[in-house]
Amino acid sequence: MKKSIAIIGVPMDLGQMRRGVDMGPSAIRYAGVVERLENLNLEIEDLGDIEIGSADRNANSENNLKNLKAVADANVLLASKVDGVFREGKFPLIFGGDHSIAIGSIAGVAKHFNNLGVIWYDAHGDLNTAETSPSGNIHGMSLAVSLGLGDQSLTSIGGYAPKIKPENIVIIGARSLDEGERKLIKEKGIKVYTMHEIDRLGMTAVMDEAIHYLKERTDGVHLSLDLDGLDPHDAPGVGTPVNGGISYRESHLAMEMLEESKLITSAEFVEVNPILDERNKTAEVAVALMGSLFGEKLL
Structure with missing residues (x-):
């Protein structure tokens, strides 16, 4: 039986301050994602894009949350x-x-599982709150919000909080963490594989450990893949690049291992910014990684 996938585009650029990332869904579609997935005998329905409101002009400067209403x-x-x-x-x-x-994404997914797991494939932890964020950009708070930490208009989305437990999170590829995020990771016991662990253990061991860890305690896993998790050489079209990231090949291996594990029950690919990109390279990388996640093989 064909696996049915529903694509949802979210042309959001209000969670941060660099313009262009709202064109990410279009760039990914232009890179041929539908055709690539259909070639894997998958049934694809593209539901189009979510409507995004306008920026809040005097945006919530008093509570350090930029564009709060539009993002919420x-x-x-x-x-x-x-x-x-x-x-x-x-x-x-x-x-x-x-x-x-x-x-x-997580608010919509988590209500369908008793113990949703999350793989956060990212250079950043996105575990800031209004109190700890250096920028007030909500894209650096999304994982904290999913843990029930943050403004009530965000944490209450879906009618319940928290969405996930700290012990059900695995962050992979971290190499830029703010002080408040480091403190929260230690307080909550969140499992993190920084680039040190990836370099030292190798991606095979990291993914083996992460898969085993989540299989033991979750009944579904959401993959949240930020393209800045990859090294900027391989994915230049991102708003907050950090040198020394995961390689293209390591990322394919990670996706291939996730596909073999049958662990992933939903996924998102974010932060593709065509304005900062080189001939749509980052969107093409995203599509190639989706191919591996859904079973594309050389032979």
């Missing part, structure tokens, strides 16, 4: 759309847009 409203819509996809028995595949969209 878009994530409410996304959570509802993702929830509907699950109710139809389809796999939600979400294209960003900045990483603030994970708030809605």
